[in-house]
Amino acid sequence: MTLTQLSAFVLVARLGSVKAAANALSVSEPAVSQALAALRKYLGDPLLTRAGNGMTMTPGGSRLLSIAAQMVALGAEAEAAVRSAKGAPEQLRLVAPSTIVEFVAGPLADAFTARSSGSIEVSAGVAATDEMAVLVSQRLADLALGPNLGADRSLGLVSEPVFRCRLVVLGAPDTRFRGSPAQWPWLVESAATDPNSDVSRLLRALGVPESRLSVFPNQTAAWDAAARGAGVAPAIAHLAVHQLRRRELTVIDIPGTPMDVVWHATTLPLDRRSVAAGSLRHFLGTPEAMRLLRAPGSGVPPSRFRPPVYVTIWS
Amino acid sequence: MTLTQLSAFVLVARLGSVKAAANALSVSEPAVSQALAALRKYLGDPLLTRAGNGMTMTPGGSRLLSIAAQMVALGAEAEAAVRSAKGAPEQLRLVAPSTIVEFVAGPLADAFTARSSGSIEVSAGVAATDEMAVLVSQRLADLALGPNLGADRSLGLVSEPVFRCRLVVLGAPDTRFRGSPAQWPWLVESAATDPNSDVSRLLRALGVPESRLSVFPNQTAAWDAAARGAGVAPAIAHLAVHQLRRRELTVIDIPGTPMDVVWHATTLPLDRRSVAAGSLRHFLGTPEAMRLLRAPGSGVPPSRFRPPVYVTIWS
DNA sequence: ATCACACTTAAGTCTTTACTTAGGTCCGCC
DNA sequence: GGCGGACCTAAGTAAAGACTTAAGTGTGAT
Incomplete structure (x- = not known):
């Protein structure tokens, strides 16, 4: 698997034809075809198959395309980065x-x-x-x-x-949830999917099942959802200071919190x-x-x- | 520039010695040294220089390392992706x-x-x-x-x-800023750095200079800052519905808004x-x-x- | 100073790549 | 059926890559 082979593949996939790719690279058609053949053999997948006028990708080919395109782009980027490094910050x-x-x-x-x-x-x-x-x-x-x-x-x-800071659990001031904390809806951001994070340690200690978690793309969005009563959200206390001061959120007393971090x-x-x-x-x-x-x-x-x-x- | 050369470089940079890298790859020491030499020649940068016992990276080398490491990782990923594509969703x-x-x-x-x-x-x-x-x-x-x-x-x-939706400008209900809108502090998220986005079109139309912009990592954080009076924030109206309903933010009447999107x-x-x-x-x-x-x-x-x-x- | 150690260069071999031209195969289409 | 277009395979060549062993070359430490 070489970069030349990968870029031949990428070009064929993008242009939809070996001929066009060969043209774009200004080499002969068999050159591209063979690069493709080598890649096919190496990976054990047809990658692209003929379909009437054009070519269609196999599932493997479609996975490869996004990765290969990145590698080719990074190759160009690498050269540019090194060349421009002199005198750069x-x-x-x-x-x-x-x-x-x-x-x-x-x-x-x-x-x-x-x-x-x-x-x-x-x-x-x-x-x-x-x-x-x-x-x-x-x-x-x-x-x-x-x-x-x-x-x-x-x-x-x-x-x-x-x-030093403290991990607390926040919720809207006037909402109440039924049952034990483990049953409440928990609104977390993506770090909670990292099993070694403080938040997921806390969730495990409380026995919160995955089914009670909603993952948000960022922490502020999770707090925002908590402020409208959708559930409770763990937080590094001082980072939520604005939400706390405005009383959109309040600290909820949960066993094991505040947790020193x-x-x-x-x-x-x-x-x-x-x-x-x-x-x-x-x-x-x-x-x-x-x-x-x-x-x-x-x-x-x-x-x-x-x-x-x-x-x-x-x- | 081949993947073999790049991985040799990555390994040397990570392990801090040609010898260790050769060992890890279970090849002879000159093999690694030559791969490195080829890369140095191709890129026209020493990349790594001897410094007493170990090696230190040149600025170019340090740029290259992060890119090369990705390329090597992607190479492995490509193989895995293609191999596991059969039957995968x-x-x-x-x-x-x-x-x-x-x-x-x-x-x-x-x-x-x-x-x-x-x-x-x-x-x-x-x-x-x-x-x-x-x-x-x-x-x-x-x-x-x-x-x-x-x-x-x-x-x-x-x-x-x-x-269909509408682009509006939001601010905290009770805050007032002096001067024309172009002079106010504008709180935007990263899309505003894309000159073709609706938001940056709006900002250009109003003549807001770059110096009046604060960029936040996400939209919710920008709104949150606006809610505490730090400035005004553009928003797709319906996405901020919670903030509007809770009256943390209110629509500010600005020429050119609401803008249909x-x-x-x-x-x-x-x-x-x-x-x-x-x-x-x-x-x-x-x-x-x-x-x-x-x-x-x-x-x-x-x-x-x-x-x-x-x-x-x-x- | 000089020894040990680590990197580099040199020389030689084998393999692979990348490419060419020439011919073969497949498929849709008249 | 046979034609045309497009892809693939074959054969051959030049160049580069990837190794090896053997012999420098520089640097810090004793």
Whole structure:
């Protein structure tokens, strides 16, 4: 499986004909056909079959297309990225659970970039708890903000506490649900599907079955639903301060809550981490960072907005 | 640039030594060193340089690492995807602007999967307006939900109106801002950074400068900030119905609003589109879909929650 | 200084890729 | 039936990839 073969496949799939693809690549028709044949043989799937005038994709071909297209696009992106790296600002990758990314990653990244006077760019990525440690240890991320990842000694990571907060359960002030908390409707955001997150630990401790969960694309939406009485929602207390102050939501007394949570900053040990990672680590200890961690969701200017890491499907 | 070279590079970067990488791949040390040399030559960047005991990355190397790691991971994923495609449910890719994905993609995908009794899985992806047309025409997405994409005849797409709504501007009931609307603080979500979105068209018409914009990671967070008086926020009226009903927000009278907006469903023409795409297109015309389009953000059960398309950084 | 260690280069081999031209096969269509 | 278009296979070639072993070359430590 080579990139040339994949791009031949992608082109045939997109243009609907071997001939057209050969034309687009300005090579002969058999060249494309053979690249396709090699791929078919390697993957053990016809991928594309003749159907009258054009070609149709097999199920395997259709899965492959989206992945292959990404790989081809990334190949081009890789060249461009390396070529343009000279003199470009250094990049720093921060990973965190979706909750943290939603509320604090943007402002934090923005503030840090400003502080480095633009010489370091921070991009934020969402990751599951158990992936974060691997990402950092493999240098695919520079710093993880979230739970303590230092427990697994084999990865050789340094995890230091940076922020203390409390996990509570919120609901609309005037609603009552019947039965035990396990029977109530629970409104959660996507981090609850990560079995190692604090929220899913709480849900397990309470014995809430999956059938009572509604997953929302982001935390604010889940709270919004809770505010209209659709159920109860777990929350890092200080992040919901606006909703609490406006009395849209109120803290519900549930056994096991408030639950103390400590956010840790995890990096490689001092001798292996990059200078930029160290300086972000240091920044997290400053009063400015504390203030950002404490004050949720303030938005950032458009020029400094960076969407969380995700790869475009097509270049 | 081959996948073998890239994986050698990734492994060296991750393990911090050529020797360790060679060991992990169970090949000789020069084999890895040469793969690296070929890549260095091809890209014209040292990528990794010796630094005492280990290796450190150049800026180019660090850019490459995250891309190369994805490519390698995708390579493995491609094989797995094709091999497991036999008998697996058909997949259907829906793309839409972030606003639509946030509110309706989850419930819509969930309802459609249920309706097909699990034989079709829908995944939702976020895309910029002008990318959506290309994605569909290149078969990288099956259906786009959003603005009318039929204007560009050359792509041969079919865009049909499915839903009418109104774009308004919201603010907290009791706040007043000074000066003209162009001077107010505007709280927007990421789609506003897409110059072809309805929101950025509105902002341009009003002459709002970039400096007055705050970008939030999602629409609900922007509204939430507006509700506490931080500024005004554009909104598709019916999606903010809960906030309006609770009087956290109220419609502000601004020239040019309400702006009529029509969501279109865009697919390939009938003879070129897949059966699944046609059936999703048909589903969008049913009362059930209408109800979901009209009722924002209801959450989905965990088993059916699918995060929007993004590629994991590491496999 | 020089030794040990780790990366790099050199030289040689074998395999695979990527491509060409030439001929074969399949399918719809008149 | 046979024609045309489109895809596939065959045979052959040049180039590149992916290895190996053997011999440098640089750097930190004793």
